[in-house]
Amino acid sequence: MQDYSICILGRSGRLIREIEIICASEETTIELAQQWADGFDVELWQLDRFIARFASSGTTSDNGGLYAEARHSLSQ
Numbered sequence: 001m002q003d004y005s006i007c008i009l010g011r012s013g014r015l016i017r018e019i020e021i022i023c024a025s026e027e028t029t030i031e032l033a034q035q036w037a038d039g040f041d042v043e044l045w046q047l048d049r050f051i052a053r054f055a056s057s058g059t060t061s062d063n064g065g066l067y068a069e070a071r072h073s074l075s076q
Helices: 026-036
Strands: 002-009 015-023 041-046 049-054 060-062 072-075
Touching: 002 026, 015 026, 026 041, 026 049
Parallel strands: none
Antiparallel strands: 002 015, 002 041, 015 072, 041 049, 049 060
């Protein structure tokens, strides 16, 4: 299991909420982060490693692609 952060960004690009999650795979984490990109831009991080940015319009820029599966735990 790995620790990740889903960072929800406001219109100014500043962090408005950080959601810490624990996932078995990066693939699952990417899918979860994409779901939060509804009206807000979202960044996905593993500690200090940037994984992806998901624009609220549904477009994405990342360093690895899209993936799927595993268990997760959400906390605020």
